[in-house]
Amino acid sequence: MTIWRPRADILRRPVYVSLADQIASAIDDGKLVQGVKLPAHRDLAYDLKISIQTVSKAYEILARRGLVTGETGRGTYVKSNGDTTQMPYIADRPLGIVDLSIVTPVCTNLQLEKTKEALADLSANLNPSSVLSFRPNAVMPRHQEASVRWLAELGVDTAPENVIITNGASAGITTALMSVAGSGAVVAAEEICYHVIRPLCDYLGIRVRAISADKEGMVADHLRDVCSREQVRTVLVQPNISNPTACLMSGPRRQKIAEVASQLDVAIIEIDVFGPLLRNRPLPIAAYAPERTIYITGLTKAVLPGLRIAYIAAPAQYAPPIANRHLMANWMATPLVAEIATTWLEDDTVQAMIEWQRDAINARQQVVKEVLDGASYQTHPEALHLWLTLPADHDELAFVSHARLRGVALAPSSPFTLNGHSAGAVRVAVGVQDLQDLRSALGTISSLLRAKPDRNILPV
Known part of the structure; x- marks a missing residue:
């Protein structure tokens, strides 16, 4: 042939x-x-x-x-037949599968009932502009004001006019990249990072340079080296419980990255979707370099998956172009979702649900500690996932396939690596509603780690 x-x-x-x-x-x-x-x-x-x-x-x-x-x-x-949107999980899960492949907050009837109450309240007290106005400047100012107060609690000092509200963090990252990088630009990101970054940059015509990372995340000296050799426009960084590696960056490391970016005139996109879950979080990088840091956070990972809302706090120089690009691409965040988010921010429902979430995560992390004792993994007591390093004799895809056949869905490492290669690890999400389901699934993982590797299992 x-x-x-x-x-x-x-x-x-x-x-x-x-x-x-x-x-x-x-x-x-x-x-x-x-x-x-x-x-x-x-x-x-x-x-x-x-x-x-x-x-x-x-x-x-x-x-x-x-x-x-x-x-x-x-x-x-x-590797694939034209699928450039590879995700680290399978979209549909049949019954009987415990899905540890996608990171979600712990959700029970509490979240469902709170949402029902919010929808009933929204029906009774609907702001007419939320359904009758096409103009963002008639709809968003109240939501921007509410977000400024919440952002201040997260360590970000900003003004309402510098906040852009989007339908989730991915939309915020896309808008920010379009605004401060653009086609042909070079951006820097950790060598293992959020799985959206690689395909998104490809779609936007942006070149990505991999920065090495250690247990704290991005290595500032390597960032300096790469930025000194190439015309890096922007650095993407996730200092709080990074996805997928669950690293927590120290305050001094954050300050050093801010210094490198300032000295070499590089913009920073700080992704902080898990930061609200941390009881004792260091100051954000935005606090060290407010003039160049675009800070993105939201409520989807910390409160409720269906609350697709995120907030971009941008320096004054970047806020207008980000707002304009968001206007062209999305017009505005969905007003009805923004209404629920703002109501919950104003009546402290967000804070109460975050505190509940922290306790729920702590309980699940205790199960992780018990069941995976002796395994090599990285996580945090308030993390919704862990990064599990496989023994050297285990093939990653075979491990994922074997787990899937035994009823546990995991996320392989390759979608998270900037070179698309295996890192010999899997991401394990722990936000499962039923603790017994989590214990059982982790027990399956533990037994697979101890078992002799079977490389003859086909990917599923």
């Missing part, structure tokens, strides 16, 4: 991008199927009369898009 090969005569500058696009199109069209080995760097460079470095850069782009995977000495293989 003839193996598809890229064509040299249709390559355009920049050649590495054009080559990556050709291969991606072939995968999408089915000309290159899953598992097919791509030509070696040197062979393809010779065939196309281009440099080996150009081929390497093209393969790197494909890996970031989640289309190929490879290891030194084995080669590069097609």
Whole structure:
């Protein structure tokens, strides 16, 4: 059978991008199927009369898009059939599966009843502008005022006109990146980070540079080195219980990252969706570099999944372009959801539900400590997830597949890595409603860690 090969005569500058696009199109069209080995760097460079470095850069782009995977000495293989939106979880879960693959707050009848009460109150006391107005400046000022008071409790000093309200943190991250980076720009992020970052930057035409991390998260000295060598426009950082590694960055580390960004004139996007859950949280990076830090937080992870609301607190220089781009892309956050969020902020329901959530998480983390005793993992007493490092003899995808066959869904590491490769770890969410379900699922994980690895299990 003839193996598809890229064509040299249709390559355009920049050649590495054009080559990556050709291969991606072939995968999408089915000309290159899953598992097919791509030509070696040197062979393809010779065939196309281009440099080996150009081929390497093209393969790197494909890996970031989640289309190929490879290891030194084995080669590069097609990973998926055009699915550039790979998520670390399976969208639908059949009955009988304990889903530890997606991070959610603990939800019980308490959250459901609170929501029903809020909807009833909204019906009885509806602000007409929330359903009758097309104008954000007629709808959002009250919500901006309420958010400023809450942001102050989180350590962020801002003004109402500098707050942009969005439908969740992902929308906020997208708007912020469009505003302070843009197509062709270079941004820096931790080498293992929130799974949305890699595909989002690809879609926006933004180049991402991986920054090494330790148990506190991003390493400031490596950030300085990368920013000194390249025209980095923005750094993305999640200092409070980072997703997926559950790192908590110390105050001195935050201050050092702020100093690096200030010295090299780099903007900061600080993602803090888990920060509200921390009883004793360090000051945000925004407190050390308020003139350049775009701070993003929300209520979805800390309070209620369906409360799709987030707040961008931007420096005065960035607030207008962020607001304009959000206007063009989304117009405004959903007013009815904003009404519930603001009501809950004003009557302290948010704080009460966060305090309840902390206690619920503490109980689940105690189960983690008991059941996974002896395992290698990183977490925090108020974290909704943990980062479990697998023993060296375990294959990550086989481990995930084996757990799935035994009724436990886990998130593999590859969607979180900027190079798309395995980190030999899995993310385990612990926000399960039933503690016994969590104990049982963690028991399955523990037994798999102790068992002899089975590499013959097919991915599911």
